[in-house]
Amino acid sequence: MKEFYHIFKKFITKEGYDEAMKRLSNWRLIPLLSVLALMLSGCGEPFISALRPAGEVAKKQYDLMALSTAIMVGVIAIVVLIFLIVVIKFRRKDNKIPKQVEGNHKLEIIWTAIPILLLLILAVPTVAATFNLADTKEMDKQNSNALVVNVRANLYWWEFEYPNEKIVTGQELVVPTDEKVYFNLKASDVKHSFWIPAAGGKVDVNTDNSNKFWLEFDSKKASEANNIFYGKCAELCGPSHALMDFKVKAVPRAEFDQWVADMQDVKEPEQAATDLASQGQDVFNKSCMGCHAVTPSNATPEAARLAPNLTNFGERTTIAGVLEHNEENLKKWIRDPESYKPGNKMTGAYNALSEQELDALTKYLMTLKVQD
Known part of the structure; x- marks a missing residue:
C-alpha cells in the first residue's frame, strides 16, 4: 500500500505529470501499432486458420461471416456519412431555436423497413445453412455407406472410433477427402468442444448427450496443407486445456481405405524385432x-x-x-x-x-x- 502511495504521489507532482504528458506525446505510434496488429491478425497457415476454409462446412460459415461483416460495415459507413452531412450542412449558426416539426412519415417507414430487410438478408441464408449443417440422417440409416467417427474427449486427449470399420485410434484422426464425414461426439469426464478451424466451426462435446454433425475436407486445400490439419478443444476444461490438440490426416479415398485395411490386419501386438x-x-x-x-x-x-x-x-x-x-x-x-x-x-x-x-x-x- 505504501509503494502505491509513493507512485501516486510522484505522478501528481509537476515532474511526474510532465513525464506522463511526454509519453502521451508519442500518440503517433498508436496508428502504426494498430495497422501492424491488423496485418498480423490476417496471418495464418492453411491448416489452422478459420479464415482459409478447407471444406464445404468451413466455406459456408466463412461466407456467412463475410455477409454479416459486409452488412455491418455498410450500415456503419452509411450512418457515419449521414452524420457528417448533417453536422456540416445543418450546423447551428446562431442561438435561435429552430421551428419544431413532426417527423417525416416516409423517412420513418424507410429506416424501419431497411433494418428488417437487412435482417432477412442475413437470417435466410443463416437458417438454411444451420439446417443443412445439422442434417445427419445419413449416418443413422441402416446399411448406410456413410463414414461415421465416434469422437470421445478426455482430459486431455482424443479418441476416434470408426464403428463400421471396427477400429479405434487416438490423437490423430484420419479421414478421406471430398466426401462427408459424420461425427458423433461424447465426453467421458467434463465438457469439451471439438474444433478443426480450417474445416468447420466448433461443436460442444458433452457428458450427458451426444452431438452429431458432419464435415468435408477439400482435396485441393488438403494438398496445400500437406494433408495435415490441426484440431483442438475449444472449451475451457482444465489446466491443460490449451494443450488438448489433435491432428487430422485428410487423404484421398484410396489411401484412406488402405489405412483402414492395414489397421484391421493388426489382430495382436506385433513382436519387437530387436x-x-x-x-x-x-x-x-x-x-x-x-x-x-x-x-x-x-x-x-x-x-x-x-x-x-x-x-x-x-x-x-x-x-x-x-x-x-x-x-x-x-x-x-x-x-x-x-x-x-x-x-x-x-x-x-x-x-x-x-x-x-x-x-x-x-x-x-x-x-x-x-x-x-
Missing part, C-alpha cells in the same frame, strides 16, 4: 498395458479405454499432441508428463523407470506402425 525393443515391450506390458492398447479393435468397452490407443504410435506426427515426434521428446514425456500437460492422468500412474528401461520402452513405442 533385443532392445523386446525389452521395451516387456516394460510396456508391465507398466503401460493397463491403460494403453496396441491393437485397434473397438471390442474393448468405452469405459475401459483409459488412455490413447498406441497401435500406430510410430507413425504419428506429435507426442501427446504438443511435442515433435522423436525419441528424445518421447523420453521427456515419459519422464515427466506433468511438466508438459499439467493435470493429465498419466502423471503418477506408473513407477519411475530406469534409464535402460526408458530407452527400451522408447525404442519399442517407435516401432508401433501399421504402414511402411
Whole structure:
C-alpha cells in the first residue's frame, strides 16, 4: 500500500505529470501499432486458420461471416456519412431555436423497413445453412455407406472410433477427402468442444448427450496443407486445456481405405524385432498395458479405454499432441508428463523407470506402425 502511495504521489507532482504528458506525446505510434496488429491478425497457415476454409462446412460459415461483416460495415459507413452531412450542412449558426416539426412519415417507414430487410438478408441464408449443417440422417440409416467417427474427449486427449470399420485410434484422426464425414461426439469426464478451424466451426462435446454433425475436407486445400490439419478443444476444461490438440490426416479415398485395411490386419501386438525393443515391450506390458492398447479393435468397452490407443504410435506426427515426434521428446514425456500437460492422468500412474528401461520402452513405442 505504501509503494502505491509513493507512485501516486510522484505522478501528481509537476515532474511526474510532465513525464506522463511526454509519453502521451508519442500518440503517433498508436496508428502504426494498430495497422501492424491488423496485418498480423490476417496471418495464418492453411491448416489452422478459420479464415482459409478447407471444406464445404468451413466455406459456408466463412461466407456467412463475410455477409454479416459486409452488412455491418455498410450500415456503419452509411450512418457515419449521414452524420457528417448533417453536422456540416445543418450546423447551428446562431442561438435561435429552430421551428419544431413532426417527423417525416416516409423517412420513418424507410429506416424501419431497411433494418428488417437487412435482417432477412442475413437470417435466410443463416437458417438454411444451420439446417443443412445439422442434417445427419445419413449416418443413422441402416446399411448406410456413410463414414461415421465416434469422437470421445478426455482430459486431455482424443479418441476416434470408426464403428463400421471396427477400429479405434487416438490423437490423430484420419479421414478421406471430398466426401462427408459424420461425427458423433461424447465426453467421458467434463465438457469439451471439438474444433478443426480450417474445416468447420466448433461443436460442444458433452457428458450427458451426444452431438452429431458432419464435415468435408477439400482435396485441393488438403494438398496445400500437406494433408495435415490441426484440431483442438475449444472449451475451457482444465489446466491443460490449451494443450488438448489433435491432428487430422485428410487423404484421398484410396489411401484412406488402405489405412483402414492395414489397421484391421493388426489382430495382436506385433513382436519387437530387436533385443532392445523386446525389452521395451516387456516394460510396456508391465507398466503401460493397463491403460494403453496396441491393437485397434473397438471390442474393448468405452469405459475401459483409459488412455490413447498406441497401435500406430510410430507413425504419428506429435507426442501427446504438443511435442515433435522423436525419441528424445518421447523420453521427456515419459519422464515427466506433468511438466508438459499439467493435470493429465498419466502423471503418477506408473513407477519411475530406469534409464535402460526408458530407452527400451522408447525404442519399442517407435516401432508401433501399421504402414511402411
